[in-house]
Amino acid sequence: MEQRSSLSWIVKCGLSGAAVLLACGAATAWVGGSLQLPATTTRDGTLITLNRYVQESVPDVVLVGSSLTYRLNEEYFATPKLRNLALAGGSPLTGLEVVLDQPRLPKLLLIETNVLSRAPDDAVIARFGRGQSVAPRFFRPIRVAVAAYENRLHAPLTHKQIVDTMDRLLGQPPRDFDNSVYVDRAVRQYDEDPSVAVQANVERLAALMERARALGVRALLFELPLPKRVEATRTVQITRSLVHGRFADPRLWLPIDAGLSELRWLDGVHLDERSAMLVSRSIDTSLGRLLGQIQGQIPSGKS
Amino acid sequence: MTFASWQFGVFACSVFAVYYLPLLRAYQVQMLVAASLVFYGYGQPELLPLLAVAVLGTWLFLMLALRNRALWLPLGIGFNLALLAFFKYKFLFLGAQPAPTGQPLVDFLLRLPLPIGISFFVFHNISLLVDMTKKDAPRCDLRGIFLYIIFFPQLVSGPITRAQMFMPQIVPKYFSDVPFVDAAKWVLSGFFFKLFVANNLNEMTSHMDFPLYEALQTQDRWILLFLYSFQIYADFFGYTAIAIGLGLLFGYRLPINFNLPYIAVSFSEFWKRWHMSLSNWLRTYLYIPLGGNRRGAGRTYLNLIIVMGLGGLWHGAGLGYLLWGLLHGIFLALERPLLPVLEAIDSIWFRTARIGVVFLGVSMLWIFFKLPNFDHAMSYLAGMFRAGTNPNPTKLFYNLALIYSLPVIIQHLGVERLMQTRLRVLEPYLYGAMAALAYLEAGPETAFIYFQF
Numbered sequence: 185m186e187q188r189s190s191l192s193w194i195v196k197c198g199l200s201g202a203a204v205l206l207a208c209g210a211a212t213a214w215v216g217g218s219l220q221l222p223a224t225t226t227r228d229g230t231l232i233t234l235n236r237y238v239q240e241s242v243p244d245v246v247l248v249g250s251s252l253t254y255r256l257n258e259e260y261f262a263t264p265k266l267r268n269l270a271l272a273g274g275s276p277l278t279g280l281e282v283v284l285d286q287p288r289l290p291k292l293l294l295i296e297t298n299v300l301s302r303a304p305d306d307a308v309i310a311r312f313g314r315g316q317s318v319a320p321r322f323f324r325p326i327r328v329a330v331a332a333y334e335n336r337l338h339a340p341l342t343h344k345q346i347v348d349t350m351d352r353l354l355g356q357p358p359r360d361f362d363n364s365v366y367v368d369r370a371v372r373q374y375d376e377d378p379s380v381a382v383q384a385n386v387e388r389l390a391a392l393m394e395r396a397r398a399l400g401v402r403a404l405l406f407e408l409p410l411p412k413r414v415e416a417t418r419t420v421q422i423t424r425s426l427v428h429g430r431f432a433d434p435r436l437w438l439p440i441d442a443g444l445s446e447l448r449w450l451d452g453v454h455l456d457e458r459s460a461m462l463v464s465r466s467i468d469t470s471l472g473r474l475l476g477q478i479q480g481q482i483p484s485g486k487s
Numbered sequence: 488m489t490f491a492s493w494q495f496g497v498f499a500c501s502v503f504a505v506y507y508l509p510l511l512r513a514y515q516v517q518m519l520v521a522a523s524l525v526f527y528g529y530g531q532p533e534l535l536p537l538l539a540v541a542v543l544g545t546w547l548f549l550m551l552a553l554r555n556r557a558l559w560l561p562l563g564i565g566f567n568l569a570l571l572a573f574f575k576y577k578f579l580f581l582g583a584q585p586a587p588t589g590q591p592l593v594d595f596l597l598r599l600p601l602p603i604g605i606s607f608f609v610f611h612n613i614s615l616l617v618d619m620t621k622k623d624a625p626r627c628d629l630r631g632i633f634l635y636i637i638f639f640p641q642l643v644s645g646p647i648t649r650a651q652m653f654m655p656q657i658v659p660k661y662f663s664d665v666p667f668v669d670a671a672k673w674v675l676s677g678f679f680f681k682l683f684v685a686n687n688l689n690e691m692t693s694h695m696d697f698p699l700y701e702a703l704q705t706q707d708r709w710i711l712l713f714l715y716s717f718q719i720y721a722d723f724f725g726y727t728a729i730a731i732g733l734g735l736l737f738g739y740r741l742p743i744n745f746n747l748p749y750i751a752v753s754f755s756e757f758w759k760r761w762h763m764s765l766s767n768w769l770r771t772y773l774y775i776p777l778g779g780n781r782r783g784a785g786r787t788y789l790n791l792i793i794v795m796g797l798g799g800l801w802h803g804a805g806l807g808y809l810l811w812g813l814l815h816g817i818f819l820a821l822e823r824p825l826l827p828v829l830e831a832i833d834s835i836w837f838r839t840a841r842i843g844v845v846f847l848g849v850s851m852l853w854i855f856f857k858l859p860n861f862d863h864a865m866s867y868l869a870g871m872f873r874a875g876t877n878p879n880p881t882k883l884f885y886n887l888a889l890i891y892s893l894p895v896i897i898q899h900l901g902v903e904r905l906m907q908t909r910l911r912v913l914e915p916y917l918y919g920a921m922a923a924l925a926y927l928e929a930g931p932e933t934a935f936i937y938f939q940f
Binding site for chain 2: 196204
């Protein structure tokens with residue numbers, strides 16, 4: 185009798201668990217993975233960014249970089265079909281390798297070189313490499329519910345709203361915020377010699393750029409401006425000297441001229457919103473010329 | 488091999504599949520010992536000899552203490568404490584990278600990492616030596632001793648079972664005696680609390696690490712502190728629930744380790760509800776031998792502070808752990824004379840306020856677990872009392888934080904009692920849904936917090 189009731193309990197438990205799984209599986213097949221789940225960590229953000237990249241159509245221009253480039257929202261650019269694949273807290277090489285592993289490639293790759301002391305995330309590269317589909321089989325009911333709620337509360341801005349915000353911000357003078365505490369902290373943080381890690385990553389970057397060239401993709405490097413005191417730190421100086429030593433040809437570099445006096449870094453290293461817009465516009469200007477040249481030289485990325 | 492890995496699932500099912508075969512019933516203890524060795528050696532086989540030294544050494548001291556308790560019992564305890572001190576506190580004196588001595592064996596020992604679970608099996612060994620050398624102690628053989636110390640469900644993080652409770656359970660086991668429903672409830676609760684609650688909260692509380700906490704707003708520092716309280720409970724409760732469920736599947740009842748600790752109205756009650764097996768151990772083998780409360784009020788307070796301070800150091804060799812233990816001891820000592828007065832006030836609001844005060848105090852002290860570096864812990868605490876100025880603060884999703892904390896809150900509000908009513912019929916469906924949610928909503932895999940101890 186007792187054994188029978190135990191069995192009945194376990195069967196009911198198993199059936200209810202299976203029912204929940206089936207419901208979530210069916211909902212995933214029906215709705216798909218279109219809902220943007222909330223990112224609770226920077227790694228979450230990385231996975232969401234890359235997931236979106238491998239699922240959507242191939243852009244013409246892709247930016248890869250660290251959290252510095254992450255601040256350049258795609259909406260700030262006038263260039264159509266541009267995607268920002270910069271990963272907050274990550275290495276530019278992670279995004280670069282994921283892009284080159286895809287079966288369809290962009291025409292132009294822009295690679296940030298400010299932060300080259302971090303190793304590429306091989307687990308992420310393996311997960312998103314070779315165009316693998318990473319769509320989940322079951323949706324996460326809690327996360328999806330929260331995502332729906334958050335999207336309702338904070339609906340994405342329309343193009344007009346974005347343009348209005350940009351016009352308003354760009355019409356204002358730069359922010360007058362005393363960021364010296366944060367610059368002091370950044371200066372302390374960047375007071376170390378990253379030669380070993382940077383050297384290895386520079387070599388890997390060179391190999392990846394060669395691979396991009398062989399695949400018919402033009403790859404250019406760029407550096408985002410930093411506050412003068414941070415520019416003078418050992419980490420920044422050593423990184424710059426190693427990168428420029430390896431990539432001395434000026435044709436490999438994308439010029440950015442955003443007017444240093446107009447730029448602000450609220451936390452000492454990351455551009456504020458207005459400054460990110462100015463830098464994005466400067467990149468736009470350079471891209472206008474480049475894409476015209478590429479259109480004439482390269483028919484398309486490898487298919 | 489951790490409980491939440493597929494390798495462990497295969498391992499546990501394989502052992503269970505052969506454990507109750509009638510032909511092998513005479514070898515059940517040996518089977519569990521062999522399985523425990525596989526479990527412990529998986530991934531770190533170089534630590535198996537250490538485990539053997541600890542068990543065989545303790546067995547040797549036990550045999551000697553049975554002849555002359557006064558001489559060999561202290562030596563046996565000293566042997567185990569020396570093991571613990573060597574592995575746990577050597578880095579305190581030698582640094583993280585000890586310089587080579589030129590002696591291969593010494594260098595090998597100095598380079599060995601902290602053996603997982605050493606704090607727990609050393610406590611088992613001491614309990615074995617003390618309990619088994621008493622006059623009325625049950626007899627035990629080497630197989631039983633091995634099983635008691637390295638029984639895999641409790642080997643890494645407890646619960647800390649007393650020898651006199653475990654040894655009498657070493658008898659032949661029958662499949663028909665397995666309480667499957669109880670075992671399933673424990674195991675499913677454990678996985679749910681670990682995967683759904685602790686691992687998801689861990690994503691958020693990772694923002695408490697240095698230097699990430701510097702980007703937090705003041706109110707978020709407070710929220711994360713409470714989330715960490717829920718996380719550490721869910722993590723450790725989850726582990727011990729799985730251990731208890733596994734124990735039942737193999738015919739052993741392990742002690743219950745938690746009893747809704749966050750509804751405690753005093754620090755002394757908290758320690759009767761949190762990590763109860765450690766509290767019992769410390770009371771039996773440390774507090775009472777020190778004199779307990781038999782030598783006057785002053786000595787009682789001192790004993791409480793000493794015991795809790797040592798309990799803190801047991802968690803790790805660091806100023807933060809010591810301070811955590813000492814502060815708990817001081818709170819215990821401070822509240823002790825007030826308890827009769829407080830207990831006399833019969834008001835639900837007063838009781839609720841007391842729960843709030845104890846929860847706040849306990850949560851504030853958990854910061855020394857989250858940030859073992861003393862300076863980081865103090866910096867985090869200081870930031871809770873001044874306005875943050877970071878222009879790009881970290882964004883926390885409060886709704887997710889609440890949802891992932893809800894199981895702990897609901898459990899503490901007494902859902903168990905609700906399940907004793909007519910709602911009992913819903914119980915299997917609830918556990919089934921919990922199992923599905925643990926799979927669907929599992930946070931990124933992280934080690935159990937208590938593995939580091």
